Amino acid sequence: MEDENLESFLRWATSLGIADSLISHGSFSSCLGNSLRVSHFPDAGGRGLAATRVLRKGELVLRVPKAALITSDRLISEDHKLSAALGKYPLLFSTQILSISLLNEVNKGRNSRWYPYLKQLPQSYDLLASFGQFEIEAFQIDDAIWTAEKAVQKGKMEWKEATPVICDLCLKPQFTTLSAWLWASATISSRTMHISWDAAGCLCPVGDFFNYAPPEEDPYHMNNPKSSDAADAGSFSHTTSACEADRTENSTEELYDANTDRLVDAGYDEALASYCFYAKRNYERGDQVLLSYGTYTNLELLEHYGFLLQENPNDKAFISLEPEMYSLCSWPKDSLYISYNGRPSFSLLSTVRLWATPVSKRRSVKHIAYSGKHISNENEVAAMQWIAKKCRALLSCCSTSIDEDALLLQIIDKFQDYNGEVGSSPPGLHNEIRAFLERNHVMSGEQLSAKARRSICKWKLAVQWRHRYKRVLTDCILYCSRLLDNPRC
Numbered sequence: 387m388e389d390e391n392l393e394s395f396l397r398w399a400t401s402l403g404i405a406d407s408l409i410s411h412g413s414f415s416s417c418l419g420n421s422l423r424v425s426h427f428p429d430a431g432g433r434g435l436a437a438t439r440v441l442r443k444g445e446l447v448l449r450v451p452k453a454a455l456i457t458s459d460r461l462i463s464e465d466h467k468l469s470a471a472l473g474k475y476p477l478l479f480s481t482q483i484l485s486i487s488l489l490n491e492v493n494k495g496r497n498s499r500w501y502p503y504l505k506q507l508p509q510s511y512d513l514l515a516s517f518g519q520f521e522i523e524a525f526q527i528d529d530a531i532w533t534a535e536k537a538v539q540k541g542k543m544e545w546k547e548a549t550p551v552i553c554d555l556c557l558k559p560q561f562t563t564l565s566a567w568l569w570a571s572a573t574i575s576s577r578t579m580h581i582s583w584d585a586a587g588c589l590c591p592v593g594d595f596f597n598y599a600p601p602e603e604d605p606y607h608m609n610n611p612k613s614s615d616a617a618d619a620g621s622f623s624h625t626t627s628a629c630e631a632d633r634t635e636n637s638t639e640e641l642y643d644a645n646t647d648r649l650v651d652a653g654y655d656e657a658l659a660s661y662c663f664y665a666k667r668n669y670e671r672g673d674q675v676l677l678s679y680g681t682y683t684n685l686e687l688l689e690h691y692g693f694l695l696q697e698n699p700n701d702k703a704f705i706s707l708e709p710e711m712y713s714l715c716s717w718p719k720d721s722l723y724i725s726y727n728g729r730p731s732f733s734l735l736s737t738v739r740l741w742a743t744p745v746s747k748r749r750s751v752k753h754i755a756y757s758g759k760h761i762s763n764e765n766e767v768a769a770m771q772w773i774a775k776k777c778r779a780l781l782s783c784c785s786t787s788i789d790e791d792a793l794l795l796q797i798i799d800k801f802q803d804y805n806g807e808v809g810s811s812p813p814g815l816h817n818e819i820r821a822f823l824e825r826n827h828v829m830s831g832e833q834l835s836a837k838a839r840r841s842i843c844k845w846k847l848a849v850q851w852r853h854r855y856k857r858v859l860t861d862c863i864l865y866c867s868r869l870l871d872n873p874r875c
Contacts, residue, residue: 431597511572515541524848599676728861742768
């Protein structure tokens with residue numbers, strides 16, 4: 387049934403002019419096949435797009451015409467009732483307007499012209515706004531708990547603000563609930579792409595099949611001022627190249643040459659009147675073709691997209707300073723962190739080095755500290771000791787160790803075969819497992835409910851996040867220890 391729905395969707399997409407080449411597939415049964423195909427990657431995002439041939443960096447791999455993009459303006463222009471209802475509430479955010487428009491369209495069922503797209507959307511998401519209190523507490527780290535609680539509160543507040551409009555639209559009861567709102571807002575957060583004419587972005591059929599890859603560490607990308615146009619949460623940025631005005635006249639080879647140094651993977655192209663997607667690197671046949679839609683920590687990925695990466699080069703463990711240390715810090719707080727590889731950030735290390743300097747000497751060595759240079763062996767020892775101590779303090783506040791988290795992840799994976807027994811496990815894990823069973827009203831001998839299974843998915847994400855976070859802190863302690871053994875290394 388799922389394959390039939392996919393084939394039907396791809397035929398519908400083809401009729402809208404969506405194609406994985408410069409030339410529309412026209413009467414073909416699928417808009418894919420020339421460059422891409424839908425495939426399943428169980429360990430890398432689930433459903434995604436695979437290369438059907440060798441793809442070269444900068445090559446156009448998918449084109450979605452403007453007429454196929456789902457925007458607030460388009461949905462409102464097609465529905466007088468929706469337009470009238472929204473007109474009475476001018477203070478709604480653009481994302482709220484698109485979420486309301488999406489719910490209104492889903493409410494139409496088969497009568498919606500976008501039905502083939504809507505019916506293949508995920509039935510649920512795992513963004514932080516949908517986490518329950520148990521799953522939130524499973525993060526263990528205060529920063530993550532606060533972020534999750536804030537996301538939940540934001541979701542509820544935006545739903546309450548949108549409720550008057552939803553009531554005016556007389557939607558079916560199932561589309562007026564908080565759960566329905568969280569689904570719609572999660573769809574907008576995790577699937578929309580940037581367009582210049584609507585801050586909420588647009589839904590892009592087929593284009594939202596691409597899974598995420600973190601940005602490559604490209605020196606040109608890092609240092610070029612133009613690369614500061616970063617993607618918004620849930621969106622893509624687009625930087626226009628000088629030759630785009632003549633692109634429709636270019637050959638495929640010329641198009642490839644013009645885009646090998648693109649700063650982004652996708653964007654709306656005025657010359658082609660389409661949303662265009664490009665290969666960010668070379669791909670072999672069968673490889674999953676990925677998009678980089680911004681630089682995110684794992685917590686940010688969970689907040690805006692509902693997933694995380696086991697190896698995320700942009701992940702960070704933020705470190706709070708002692709109150710008296712902030713007066714020495716000239717950088718924003720979000721620059722004070724431990725990198726994914728366990729190394730302190732430039733800002734954190736510079737600040738701690740200056741703090742570890744006697745007050746009477748700080749003025750004379752300030753320029754050395756702020757340049758990131760080694761001040762003295764004694765100073766380096768004090769700085770490494772402080773950072774390592776801070777990491778140990780954060781780890782000691784957690785109710786489980788990194789090894790226990792690894793064990794818990796194995797237990798969670800086996801919950802599909804739960805038989806009602808908690809079994810033997812460390813006290814911290816025993817209490818957490820028992821709390822999950824009680825929160826989800828799971829009794830001995832009973833099968834897990836759909837609600838409990840959804841909770842398991844979120845619980846696992848929280849445990850994966852904290853396990854990776856603790857790994858960063860542990861790696862930092864090892865890094866500091868190596869430097870303490872040899873301060874000059």
